[in-house]
Amino acid sequence: MAGGFFGGVHPEYNKELSRGKSIRVMPLPEQLTVYFSQNLGAPSNAVVKKGEEVKKGQVIAQPGGFVSTPVHSPTSGKIKSTGFYPSPVGTLMEAAVIIPDGRDEWEEGCDRERDTAGLTSDEIKDIVKEAGIVGMGGATFPTHVKLSPPEDKPIDILILNGAECEPYLTSDHRLMLEKTEEILEGASLFARAINVKNIVVAIEKNKPGAIEKMREAVEGRDGFSVEPMEVIYPQGAEKQLIYSITGRKVPAGGLPMEAGALVQNVGTCLAAFEAARLSRPLIQRVVAVTGSGIKNPGNVLARVGTSFRDIIDFCGGMTDDTAKVISGGPMMGVSQYSLDSAVNKGTSGIVLLKADEVAQFENEPCIRCGRCLVVCPMKLNPSALSIFAERMRYEETGEHGVADCIECGSCAYVCPSKRPLVQHFKRAKAEIRNRSKKAG
Amino acid sequence: MLTAVIALAGLGLLGSLGLAIAARVFAVETDPRAEEIEEVLPGANCGACGKPGCFDLAREIARGNADIDACPVGGEKAAKAIGKIMGIDFSGGGERYVALVLCAGDNKEALKKYQYNGIYDCVSVDMFFGGDKACSYGCLGLGTCAGACPFGAIDILPEGIAKVDSDKCTGCGKCIEACPKGIIKLVPAGRNVHILCSSHDKGAAAKKKCRVACIGCQKCVKAAPEGAIHMDDFLAVINYDAEIPESVAGECPMGTIKVFKTEDSAGQETAGGGS
Numbered sequence: 001m002a003g004g005f006f007g008g009v010h011p012e013y014n015k016e017l018s019r020g021k022s023i024r025v026m027p028l029p030e031q032l033t034v035y036f037s038q039n040l041g042a043p044s045n046a047v048v049k050k051g052e053e054v055k056k057g058q059v060i061a062q063p064g065g066f067v068s069t070p071v072h073s074p075t076s077g078k079i080k081s082t083g084f085y086p087s088p089v090g091t092l093m094e095a096a097v098i099i100p101d102g103r104d105e106w107e108e109g110c111d112r113e114r115d116t117a118g119l120t121s122d123e124i125k126d127i128v129k130e131a132g133i134v135g136m137g138g139a140t141f142p143t144h145v146k147l148s149p150p151e152d153k154p155i156d157i158l159i160l161n162g163a164e165c166e167p168y169l170t171s172d173h174r175l176m177l178e179k180t181e182e183i184l185e186g187a188s189l190f191a192r193a194i195n196v197k198n199i200v201v202a203i204e205k206n207k208p209g210a211i212e213k214m215r216e217a218v219e220g221r222d223g224f225s226v227e228p229m230e231v232i233y234p235q236g237a238e239k240q241l242i243y244s245i246t247g248r249k250v251p252a253g254g255l256p257m258e259a260g261a262l263v264q265n266v267g268t269c270l271a272a273f274e275a276a277r278l279s280r281p282l283i284q285r286v287v288a289v290t291g292s293g294i295k296n297p298g299n300v301l302a303r304v305g306t307s308f309r310d311i312i313d314f315c316g317g318m319t320d321d322t323a324k325v326i327s328g329g330p331m332m333g334v335s336q337y338s339l340d341s342a343v344n345k346g347t348s349g350i351v352l353l354k355a356d357e358v359a360q361f362e363n364e365p366c367i368r369c370g371r372c373l374v375v376c377p378m379k380l381n382p383s384a385l386s387i388f389a390e391r392m393r394y395e396e397t398g399e400h401g402v403a404d405c406i407e408c409g410s411c412a413y414v415c416p417s418k419r420p421l422v423q424h425f426k427r428a429k430a431e432i433r434n435r436s437k438k439a440g
Numbered sequence: 441m442l443t444a445v446i447a448l449a450g451l452g453l454l455g456s457l458g459l460a461i462a463a464r465v466f467a468v469e470t471d472p473r474a475e476e477i478e479e480v481l482p483g484a485n486c487g488a489c490g491k492p493g494c495f496d497l498a499r500e501i502a503r504g505n506a507d508i509d510a511c512p513v514g515g516e517k518a519a520k521a522i523g524k525i526m527g528i529d530f531s532g533g534g535e536r537y538v539a540l541v542l543c544a545g546d547n548k549e550a551l552k553k554y555q556y557n558g559i560y561d562c563v564s565v566d567m568f569f570g571g572d573k574a575c576s577y578g579c580l581g582l583g584t585c586a587g588a589c590p591f592g593a594i595d596i597l598p599e600g601i602a603k604v605d606s607d608k609c610t611g612c613g614k615c616i617e618a619c620p621k622g623i624i625k626l627v628p629a630g631r632n633v634h635i636l637c638s639s640h641d642k643g644a645a646a647k648k649k650c651r652v653a654c655i656g657c658q659k660c661v662k663a664a665p666e667g668a669i670h671m672d673d674f675l676a677v678i679n680y681d682a683e684i685p686e687s688v689a690g691e692c693p694m695g696t697i698k699v700f701k702t703e704d705s706a707g708q709e710t711a712g713g714g715s
Binding site: 086090091092334335337338360361363420423424426427430 | 553554557558559560561563564567568569570576
């Protein structure tokens with residue numbers, strides 16, 4: 001039994017909408033919009049032009065630095081155009097519009113069985129890097145970077161993140177039920193890459209089926225164990241999860257490796273397995289399509305680049321009174337203004353809500369009730385931070401640790417004044433980044 | 441008792457003597473002219489000259505490290521007065537420049553792409569898909585520029601667009617830095633033909649998003665004298681050094697070209713509030 005970090009909230013989970021729906025494979029849509037940059041860190045650079053023919057698995061964008069990943073074509077076809085499209089992360093981003101030719105032909109060298117038993121640590125890292133694998137819980141942090149800790153920071157525990165604490169989302173839950181062995185295979189590859197013997201699968205207790213399935217699967221596997229977690233949001237946040245499992249604290253501004261832990265989402269493990277065993281780059285993912293606004297909620301295996309419109313149509317379309325479409329979950333997701341937004345490597349879900357379920361921010365003054373201090377899992381003072389940010393005193397937000405904010409939204413969830421707290425913190429972080437850029 | 445009085449008085453005398461000597465030895469040279477110049481400067485400490493505040497500029501002018509017309513806010517009047525103090529003849533400076541918002545797409549003319557609910561500030565809404573305006577170049581109308589203006593020269597009109605009051609504008613450029621869209625420009629005061637659009641979208645796309653967008657048809661370029669208007673990536677841009685006849689505005693099929701003197705308030709009702 002684990003799950004004792006500070007703070008957190010208990011939102012309505014609403015997972016029953018799509019929890020019991022098996023993963024359905026979505027047929028190829030008529031066109032795909034593939035963003036050239038799909039990771040946190042340095043943006044990737046496009047290497048294809050309008051009119052070019054591409055094969056499935058062909059690299060269409062090269063990494064723009066170490067903390068960056070390549071992007072591959074999700075199918076074979078022709079690049080109709082490139083341009084800026086709304087992306088699920090809330091920006092306008094350059095993308096290639098690919099018209100599939102229907103043959104779905106793999107690039108030379110992809111889709112070949114490989115024996116993974118003899119792979120060395122460096123080989124595994126290279127495979128992960130070249131397959132363009134990023135953290136699939138939504139943060140899209142390049143996985144090969146996590147697998148390259150500095151010599152002086154030994155890692156002794158690998159945590160598989162199957163907490164899925166975000167309301168509504170069920171994609172990881174279904175993966176753990178349906179792709180159990182593949183996930184554990186991928187995890188052993190990660191463990192070998194960083195030479196770790198202790199692997200813990202962390203699952204929130206509201207997924208008893210997945211816990212049971214994983215427990216059966218880890219029997220006979222050395223070093224593996226399953227840890228049921230207390231159901232509290234944000235249990236699946238990396239730093240909170242490490243604390244819940246090991247009692248170790250990640251230092252402020254530090255990375256999990258400084259606490260000797262590595263956390264990988266279960267979907268990322270599956271992607272690593274497919275890359276290593278089947279030589280397939282990351283070109284598809286499971287998306288939970290759910291909420292009261294979707295007629296036929298479920299979990300869909302969609303190619304990267306599938307537009308929200310196509311995926312929603314595949315799930316029976318939206319009800320007439322749908323007011324909001326969110327990429328990700330209601331706590332941390334980003335509202336979309338256009339259904340042209342397309343699935344990227346981090347799109348864990350699409351949540352459709354009706355008007356009465358959508359909270360409105362009111363920009364009221366802070367009444368200093370302190371509720372946000374009680375729930376902030378990073379032990380920050382959201383009230384003070386937001387008041388500094390409102391007055392554009394961004395240096396002070398920095399001094400009060402805004403950089404440690406994980407943007408989980410717990411503070412905004414409990415705020416009686418309905419202040420747009422997370423937006424203030426995102427803005428403060430951006431301002432601090434810009435100022436340090438200007439200062440060189 | 442007496443000894444105590446004498447001892448203390450002696451201590452006081454010793455201390456004051458020390459201070460008197462220190463004041464002589466460590467005296468800081470201040471240029472009396474710097475103080476005079478500071479009197480002349482507007483005292484807004486706006487930073488338009490590039491210095492942290494008015495006194496810093498006054499000191500630099502007194503030292504001869506800055507020009508007597510270095511204060512854009514004080515303009516010619518201040519420059520003349522400073523010239524007198526410094527014993528330099530002010531030969532008449534350049535033109536007075538005022539800020540102009542190069543967008544006419546208010547809420548009646550321009551489409552919105554989503555309903556925004558959050559922090560009412562242009563930079564914050566701009567971080568979210570580049571703002572709620574369908575046109576990704578246009579004025580977001582939440583008054584970040586008005587908040588940055590030290591002179592209260594910018595109003596946000598009820599139609600949701602920023603407007604500069606050129607009588608109050610001193611050309612300090614604070615609003616230019618503040619605007620996330622970068623669509624505020626300093627133009628010479630007294631000009632009367634303006635292209636109020638910043639959209640680099642191609643004609644068809646621009647037209648869909650805003651009824652007063654420049655569609656890049658180049659009719660104004662042909663109607664204006666050679667070199668007075670040039671095209672920059674589907675957008676007509678005015679060269680303010682050239683004379684442009686008012687009749688050019690009539691050539692614009694979209695009504696993007698407006699005729700008003702930046703000296704007066706463009707004949708529009710200004711509204712209060714905004715920041």
